[in-house]
Amino acid sequence: MTIYNFSAGPAVLPKAVLEIAQSEMLDYKNSGMSVMELSHRSSLFEEIIQAAESLLRELMAIPDNYKVLFLQGGASLQFSMVPLNLAQGKKALYVSTGSWSKKAISAAKALDNVEVEVIASSEDKNFTYIPELPETVDQNAAYVHITTNNTIEGTAFAKIPNFGKVPVVADMSSNILANDYKVEDFGVIYAGAQKNIGPAGLTVVIIREDLLNQEAVFAPMLDYALQAKNDSLYNTPPTYAIYIAKLVFEWVKAQGGVAGITEKDQQKAQLLYDTIEKSKLFTSPVRKDSRSITNIPFVTGDDALDKAFNQAALAEGFENLKGHRSVGGMRASLYNAFPTEGVEALVAFMAKFEKENG
Ligand code: PMP
Structure with a gap:
């Protein structure tokens, strides 16, 4: 049985990438070692991390006045690192669009010398839309924080706001490169x-x-400037994860870069949204203008039927379709590596289920 992995993360990776990793697992470039066994100071690993950075720069057209850092601690550590580095003694503005932005807001609020203000929120309607933003904000604020794609709720910013000299800081965890x-x-x-x-x-x-802090942050590992000065090698970076990232970046490039990937992602999402729109059983809880192409929740409106759908889907090899516990129903995460055939199989299965249960 073919398994389609709809997980919100950790998520499906390109098979071609896993095959390269498999072929290089025991002996990376005749070194007699796995990438996992290479010193992070070795020339072979230096080539990997430098290639990863230059590929990402090329894919995202990252200008020269931006640093690229490969860090640890997950996006969740960034919830604290951003205010620690950018907002000490200042005001930090947040847009509240879901569970993850709420966590970012809480982390900033936990710091004594950062003043946090939420300038827009969609919590009134269970985060089912991207809220209207103010045209202008306090120009002395350190930044405005947004979550470009809300993994749990299935919303995304179609347009990035501009607040003059106040920079936008983005948690792009679930739609970077998409x-x-x-x-x-x-x-x-x-x-x-x-x-x-x-x-x-x-x-x-x-x-x-210019946003790298001039004064050292109290903990070296949390200091962007120090990490940048050391080219992400202040300590041992997650070497194997960086190696896989490099392979994924090469794969994205071969797919026509971000433009090519986005076009494919839009087609995959359209297929599912069209099915939901036509269905008399399934609906999307998300307002049309705010829909994510990456994480797509859908519900029947009946918990027992949702449960039956999820059970039947699992038996057919559709893994991790169950919606987040805060939203319920189903959620299909269609990341870059998720194959179009998987979406085609899902919509066919949804039609069959609707016929039998509608
Ligand atoms: N932000 C967003 C938008 C996410 O989707 C996630 C994880 N699903 C996080 C933050 C937290 O990421 P991590 O587990 O890497 O800390």
Whole structure:
């Protein structure tokens, strides 16, 4: 049976990438060692990390005045690192669009000398839309934080706001390399790798150089400037995850880059949204103009039927379709590596289920 993995993360990786990793597992480039066994100071690993960075720069057209950092601690550590580095003694503005932005807000609030203000929220309707943002914000604020794609709720920012000299900081964990956002529109972008980049354990941070703090942050590992000065090698980085990320970046490039991938992602999402729109059984809880092409929740409106669907889907090899416990129903995460055939199989299965249960 073919298994289709709809997991929200860690998520499906390109099979071609896993095959290369398999072929290089025991002996990387005649070194007699696995990548896992290479010193992070070796020339072979230096080639890997430098290639990973230059490929990401090429794929996202990252301008020269931005640093690329390969860190650890997940996107969740960035919830604290961003305010620690950018907002000490200042005001930090947040847009609240879901569970993950709420966690980012709580982490910033936990710091004594950061003043947090939520400038827009969609919590009134269970985060089922992207809220209207104010045209202008306090120009003395350190940044405005947004979550470009809300993994749990299935919403995404179609347009990145501009607040003059106040930089936009984005948690792009679930749609990095899936939307052709312009890096120039952001001061900081961060993303946990385990969706569109590679294995868990790696966090990518892209930061405009003028935002690197001039004063040292109290803990060296949490200091962007120090990490940048050491080219992400201040300590031992997650070497194997960086190696897989490099292979994924090569794969994205071979798919026509981010533009090619986005086009394919849009087609996959359209197939599922069209099915939901036509269905008399399934509905999308998300307002049309706010829909994510990456994480697509859908419900029947009847918990017992949702449960029956999820059980029947599992038996057919559709793994991890169960919706997040806060939303219920189903959620299909269609990351870059998720194959079109998997969406075709899912919509055929949905039609069959509707016929039998509608
Ligand atoms: N932000 C978003 C948008 C996410 O989807 C996730 C993880 N699913 C996180 C943050 C937290 O990431 P991590 O587990 O890497 O800390």
